[in-house]
Amino acid sequence: MHVDIGAALASVADPGVEQATLDELDERVAAAHERIEQGRDDDEFGYASLNLPEATDAETIRDAVAPVADAESVITVGIGGSALGAKTITEALAEDPDSHVVLDNVDPEHVRRTLGGLSLADTAINVVSRSGTTAETLANFLVVREAYEDRGVDWTERIVVTTGDSGPLRALADQHDLPTLPVPEGVPGRFSALSAVGLVPPAILGIDIEGLLAGGRKAADDLAPSLYDSPAYAYGAMAYTLEEAGAKVNAVMPYAERLESFGEWFAQLWAESLGKDGRGQTPARALGATDQHSQLQLYRAGYRDKVVTFVRPRERADVAIPDPDHEDLSYLAGTDLGGLIDAEYEATVASLPAADRPALEIEIDRLDAESVGELLYAMEAACVLVGELADVETFTQPAVEWGKNATRALIRGEATEETAAIDDRERLRIGETESL
Numbered sequence: 001m002h003v004d005i006g007a008a009l010a011s012v013a014d015p016g017v018e019q020a021t022l023d024e025l026d027e028r029v030a031a032a033h034e035r036i037e038q039g040r041d042d043d044e045f046g047y048a049s050l051n052l053p054e055a056t057d058a059e060t061i062r063d064a065v066a067p068v069a070d071a072e073s074v075i076t077v078g079i080g081g082s083a084l085g086a087k088t089i090t091e092a093l094a095e096d097p098d099s100h101v102v103l104d105n106v107d108p109e110h111v112r113r114t115l116g117g118l119s120l121a122d123t124a125i126n127v128v129s130r131s132g133t134t135a136e137t138l139a140n141f142l143v144v145r146e147a148y149e150d151r152g153v154d155w156t157e158r159i160v161v162t163t164g165d166s167g168p169l170r171a172l173a174d175q176h177d178l179p180t181l182p183v184p185e186g187v188p189g190r191f192s193a194l195s196a197v198g199l200v201p202p203a204i205l206g207i208d209i210e211g212l213l214a215g216g217r218k219a220a221d222d223l224a225p226s227l228y229d230s231p232a233y234a235y236g237a238m239a240y241t242l243e244e245a246g247a248k249v250n251a252v253m254p255y256a257e258r259l260e261s262f263g264e265w266f267a268q269l270w271a272e273s274l275g276k277d278g279r280g281q282t283p284a285r286a287l288g289a290t291d292q293h294s295q296l297q298l299y300r301a302g303y304r305d306k307v308v309t310f311v312r313p314r315e316r317a318d319v320a321i322p323d324p325d326h327e328d329l330s331y332l333a334g335t336d337l338g339g340l341i342d343a344e345y346e347a348t349v350a351s352l353p354a355a356d357r358p359a360l361e362i363e364i365d366r367l368d369a370e371s372v373g374e375l376l377y378a379m380e381a382a383c384v385l386v387g388e389l390a391d392v393e394t395f396t397q398p399a400v401e402w403g404k405n406a407t408r409a410l411i412r413g414e415a416t417e418e419t420a421a422i423d424d425r426e427r428l429r430i431g432e433t434e435s436l
């Protein structure tokens with residue numbers, strides 16, 4: 001993986017980072033690296049995530065999915081960290097982009113349509129919940145189960161469950177004697193892509209999960225006590241320093257359709273890990289080249305509160321552009337779509353410092369298992385580094401729990417502090433006929 005920080009230096013961008021600031025920061029990076037390594041050595045909560053490429057046993061996952069390996073597609077029932085890693089990996093690497101369907105929302109219309117469009121006899125079910133208690137996941141699991149029964153397909157023969165030692169999902173798995181894989185110890189969901197949590201669908205779909213882990217190991221080997229020697233830390237250190245300098249928004253813009261979900265995965269990683277103590281960059285999602293024709297206007301000319309993170313593979317399969325039969329299109333003659341998207345990438349990256357705005361670049365070699373594993377691991381390491389530098393509790397998400405508790409209490413009809421806040425919340429309704 002390659003990171004270029006040049007377009008975010010203070011000499012070309014505002015907000016930007018002075019080279020001297022980075023040099024000073026490097027001592028803190030060294031200290032943070034030492035802390036991270038200590039946490040990894042002790043398998044401490046959260047830090048243990050960065051040991052997954054070594055700790056995950058690909059063979060155990062392959063054995064667990066063997067009974068469903070003939071499936072043509074997979075439906076994942078999970079949400080957040082229990083869905084986005086697998087979604088990112090399969091979108092990037094599966095032959096057939098439609099072969100992995102993720103049911104992470106409980107929008108009834110969406111669930112009904114999704115299940116209605118699947119041949120369930122050919123579809124494996126991957127149910128994932130670290131806690132085993134998440135309402136959306138458990139509810140969707142019950143709906144999926146019934147859909148299989150209604151179509152006369154034995155769901156107990158088509159399923160793999162990944163969950164912790166306790167909780168309702170574990171109890172259901174035991175009750176029906178379902179094949180299960182454990183969630184890794186000490187690893188928050190959003191850091192668990194390189195474990196069974198993220199690797200079951202890729203394994204069922206024949207993706208090289210060993211390659212993904214090898215890529216993770218490579219990124220782990222590339223961590224070093226200086227940001228100048230470590231692409232992951234260079235990215236993290238720049239993101240941190242840019243936030244301090246005013247870049248409160250981090251817009252991630254991959255130039256590859258197959259990395260669109262990477263932006264979604266990154267958003268959870270960044271937001272849940274770093275959105276604490278009144279700080280944390282807001283992740284935004286864009287897609288190159290498409291969003292050059294929409295969001296770029298804001299990125300180049302809006303508030304000076306953003307950095308754009310560009311991501312692209314250096315090599316890609318290509319499609320030749322046929323010779324145009326119009327003079328005005330002659331500039332396309334002899335080119336291909338890869339050449340065009342790369343030209344758009346170069347132009348758009350340069351357009352930001354040309355408007356005195358910062359950009360960061362991340363390049364992977366190509367969209368293969370090793371590069372994707374490397375990218376996911378490096379971004380996790382970058383996030384942990386930012387957490388250390390900002391002195392926040394990277395591995396917890398207390399603000400999310402409020403909504404989970406409130407939802408459960410509402411459904412159960414209980415009166416709690418959270419439901420009181422719902423009852424008492426301020427309203428100023430516009431457009432209603434009855435008087436307020």
Ligand SMILES: O=P(O)(O)OC[C@H]1O[C@H](O)[C@H](O)[C@@H](O)[C@@H]1O
Binds near residue numbers: 079130133272400
């Ligand atoms: O894996 P689960 O326990 O079902 O949790 C799924 C998701 O739920 C919560 O909202 C947490 O904030 C997320 O970090 C987590 O990834």
